[in-house]
Amino acid sequence: MAYNNDYEIEISDDSEATTATTDVESSSFRDKPATNIKEKKISSSKSKRRCIFNQQWLKDPKYAPFLRECRANKYFAHCSICKSNFSISNGGVYLINRHIEFANHKRFAEIQAKKNSRSICDFIPPSSALTKLTAAELSLVYHGVRHGYSYISQSCTVDLLKKIFNESEIGQNISCGKTKARELSVNVLGELILSIVLLVLGNKIN
Structure with missing residues (x-):
């Protein structure tokens, strides 16, 4: 009887361990989809926070002389002075202001200002x-x-x-x-x- 008791105890221990293991595996299996859903939600929320071109920027006197919409990509803007596109997806106005501070943009802006400042009388003999x-x-x-x-x-x-x-x-x-x-x-x-x-x-x- 003792052997049987021991055997039953061993069986019960194994069954409990097996049951516990199964419960852990099932719980971990249930948790995985939830984690994936959270990750997908986080990634989707990040993609929604990307900045796109805002037409209101064209009405701002600070940006109107050079800023244009990039029709090929809504996450980019076009600079008519530099004749180039630059990304605004991760910063919006901050990236526009940073582009203004670039040395190339300042140099091209000075050249453009000199051309615009010439009077029509300069072209008339x-x-x-x-x-x-x-x-x-x-x-x-x-x-x-x-x-x-x-x-x-x-x-x-x-x-x-x-x-x-x-x-x-x-x-x-x-x-x-x-x-x-x-x-x-x-x-x-x-x-x-x-x-x-x-x-x-x-x-x-x-």
Whole structure:
């Protein structure tokens, strides 16, 4: 009986151990999916916190001159000054402000500011030079009309003159393509010749 008792005790111990082991395994098995669900929830919540481009930034005077939306990726922004895209997904406005402080951005911004600060008067020759330039263009058009040159050949001649007289101020600034040559011929020289003819005819009639 003692052996049987011992045997029963051993069996009961094993069964309890087996049951305990099974309970541990089942509990750990039940816990694993819950852990995975939590991890998935955490990862999904992190992905939701990524910053995307905000259209309101374009209304901010600080960012409006250079900031553009990157249409290829909503987690990026485009800088029109640097001609490059940069990520905003992990910082938003902070990353935009950091981009402004980069040396390359500051250098390109200074160049852009100098270009924008130039007055339109910088591109217009002085009055004396402008008068000479106008006379040269009208003379060229008159010469072409008198000899029956086409406006296309007129434009080609101007391109040639720019290369030949590259050190001349008039040679560099002259511009007389086919459209401008026609306008000068019809609306300037044509009107002038018509007024002269009418004046001569009027004097003869009187």
